[in-house]
Amino acid sequence: MKALGGCxxxxxxxxxxxxxxxxxxxxxxxxxxxxxxxxVLPYFIRAEGNTRCRGPLHGTDGPLHVEDLVYRHELxxxxxxxxxxxxxxxxxxxNGETQMGAGPFQVTCRxxxxxxxxDAYLRPxxxxxxxxxxxxxxxxxxxxTGTFRRANSARIGSWNGSPK
Numbered sequence: 315m316k317a318l319g320g321c322x323x324x325x326x327x328x329x330x331x332x333x334x335x336x337x338x339x340x341x342x343x344x345x346x347x348x349x350x351x352x353x354v355l356p357y358f359i360r361a362e363g364n365t366r367c368r369g370p371l372h373g374t375d376g377p378l379h380v381e382d383l384v385y386r387h388e389l390x391x392x393x394x395x396x397x398x399x400x401x402x403x404x405x406x407x408x409n410g411e412t413q414m415g416a417g418p419f420q421v422t423c424r425x426x427x428x429x430x431x432x433d434a435y436l437r438p439x440x441x442x443x444x445x446x447x448x449x450x451x452x453x454x455x456x457x458x459t460g461t462f463r464r465a466n467s468a469r470i471g472s473w474n475g476s477p478k
Contacts, residue, residue: 319432327421327428329380331358331409358409361434364420367407377434384426386418394418 317323334351341350355371362373365381397416398404405415422429439445455469 317430317432318436319430322422322430323428323432327423328419329378329409329422330413330419333413367410367420371407371410377438378422378431379424379429379434380420381423381426383418383421384423390418 337349337351337354340346341348341353359371359373359376361376361378363376363379364372364374365379367380368374394404394416403412403415405412405417408417408419424433436445457469
């Protein structure tokens with residue numbers, strides 16, 4: 315399935331940024347300069363609109379809404395409690411100081427409803443004169459400009475599976 319908003323429109327809504335050591339590994343071991351965790355963290359914070367978590371690792375006014383689950387099944391809570399009794403550390407924030415432990419994940423929802431990347435970024439821009447989308451198209455590339463090589467246009471290589 316393809317959808318505007320990519321996998322955030324169809325997969326689970328768990329909000330976990332990725333492990334800091336992965337970002338640092340890309341930078342240190344693979345030469346991806348500027349992709350260390352401390353380099354990308356400000357972008358995560360700027361994107362995040364978290365309803366509960368505050369502080370230096372979270373944003374509260376970004377376009378990507380993040381909140382606690384509206385409903386938590388009793389078996390999920392029992393599993394977390396048993397994992398903590400077994401010896402795992404309780405963790406209420408998997409985007410905080412550590413990802414280790416057991417606890418409930420936060421999700422990309424707004425008022426209990428899925429909030430995709432399309433909801434966060436595309437829909438607010440639809441009233442502008444320049445956006446367009448090709449929901450049935452497949453990109454064959456994009457044009458980049460400027461120092462930060464921002465994409466400013468895309469080439470559509472096929473439309474509904476047929477060359478365009």
